[in-house]
Amino acid sequence: MFRKSLRVKIVTTFIIIVHISLFLSFGISLLITEREVTIEKPFLAIAQDVASLLAITEPERRDQVIDILSDYNIHGEMIQEENELPFSLTEEEAAPLFQSGISEPLFLNTEEGPVRFIGVPNIDNTGNSMILKVDFTGFLKVMHRILLIVLFSVLVIGSLLILLVSHYIVEPVKKLTSAAKEMAKGNLSFRLKHRRKDEIGELMDSFNHMASEIQKVDKMREDFVSNVSHEIQSPITSIRGFTRAIRDGVIPVEHQKEHLDIIYQETLRLSKLSDHLLRLASLDSENHPFHPVEYRLDEQLRRIILVTEPLWIKKNLDIELDLLACRVMVDRDLFEHVWQNLITNAIKYSGDNNRIVVQMENTGLAVLVHIMDTGRGIPKEDLPYVFDRFYMVDKARSRSGGGNGLGLSIVKKIIELHGCKIDVKSEEWKGTCFTVSIPL
Structure with a gap:
């Protein structure tokens, strides 16, 4: 440990450099002195x-x-x-x-x-x-003696000073090591206090920033586990309760079909949740299959509208399309999921007889896709969190409709994976507009 000490290495390196410098200085001084005389x-x-x-x-x-x-x-x-x-x-x-x-x-x-x-x-x-x-032999001897004394004094004084200075250099490294050990023990709230303005101070600030980010990630992990457990436990509890009631004969035969439909819906909800979790984990790993191809974006949007036709006809919604002939280079299947999620959400949160607008805009640098509805909107305080995992503005209504708060998280992840952007604007009781920007 003594040989591996940073302080020993600093002092040793300094002394070696000083010895070499003094040796060269002494030789040069001899040459200059003899030349002068x-x-x-x-x-x-x-x-x-x-x-x-x-x-x-x-x-x-x-x-x-x-x-x-x-x-x-x-x-x-x-x-x-x-x-x-x-x-x-x-x-x-x-x-x-x-x-x-x-x-x-x-x-x-x-x-x-x-x-x-x-x-x-x-x-x-x-x-x-x-x-x-x-x-001048005697004079040279005196000069050489004085020069040796001066150089030796520089060596001794410099060595003592570097011993003191090395403590100033090594001490913050020891603090960083102790802080890292504290974090390894699970103490993610540990922070370094300092007043340094140099590179060591920047390193300590970076360490504190890293610790804060790790603490946030750990909190997100805890929340994620808690939300997943809750989302899984809720349908399992319903399924277990209804199957036991049917098995024990508590529910009359004539009412069992209704309860079996509930069990079926809960299994679909579990299946959808597991599918979303697997997709999200795959996207997070950055190993998700990614196959960008060039295709007509407007045709893809028309097809999604046709696929969701039973949903918007059921609510008697007015669908307005303002599309442009435009080709993009993205993963077609992943963006199919993006449009289906955004358009389905617009239908889900629109009231009967409302209007949904799907509009394309070409800025020359990017194509913008606006998906607007005239539904209930999103409260201002909820807007910053709509893309967070398991976040639901209306939790009761979302769960009753089979939602689990992962849809928009997956959408944002897919869009970021392509280097695109998504933005949302909403006003309560006036509607919401999601805008996806795809660089051309």
Whole structure:
């Protein structure tokens, strides 16, 4: 667990990166420092300044000046051409110093490094020349030591700071882990509290949003199970009660047919409920057979009107069609279910002698199908829930008519599966209008 800890990984990664950075920085600093002290121009300027200083100094006090310069790692010797060469210089190296026509300082050793030998010819017009040994070895050692101390201090301080900062980074991750464990235990109301405005804060907000959505889904699941149980239990109770009454002879023979008709209707209701549940489960799984084909939408609507003719003739309804010749690319069987459900609902909730209008409208981008009735309408407070599963505006009337509150849910699911839209407008006691929009 220690090796897998996020905090350990953060600290380790930081230290590795810092080590690499310090190593590269130290190497670059060495190169820059050595390069700076081996540039020829500053050396020559030093030699010229020393020569100028000695030129204005009395001959008997020049040795004192040279001793003072040695404190700064600048060693000098006054020589003439016939003298022995100092600093182990060879005659070949010192030869350029005594050439005629040379008046400016010049290097006597050609290799670059922290130790350079510079010759200054004829500094006082008496034939005296000077050889300077400029040694920056000690200076470089001090600079390297300071650089190492600074870099090591950066490493130690940075490591301590990352230990503190890693706690700030890892702590919210631990909170997320604890929250996930709480949700795994079934505590879906658990929420994370924070004041962060960074990416971690966004992650916590996303977690809270996910928890809210899961809680809603769980509530819908509970409601779904409860509604299904109720919808199944109600017809089963009726069937069990009437069959027992017939079996025990409680119901006279002459009345048994009436009760057998009720039992038959309840079995149909159960069959319809199971069919709707299976269809809804198939649509929810997104594995439902989906076969879009191109066909005439207006012909399909005319056929649905003809199929439902016994229903609207029974109520003496006036059916008005305003259709356009239009071809669409959708699953024909699924949309057959959509139109049958919407038109059947319009008939069911219309009073006798009312009017139903089926109208098509082509906007260029989509075809709109309006199914309007002049029935009792839907109360304003119920409109947002008409597509919810098992939601019924008039529960008593819906159940007596064989409804179970799943029809419009299936319709909406089919329409969304095709990337289409459905909208509903209604005014109580004036009628309802369902509008389906199918992109062209």
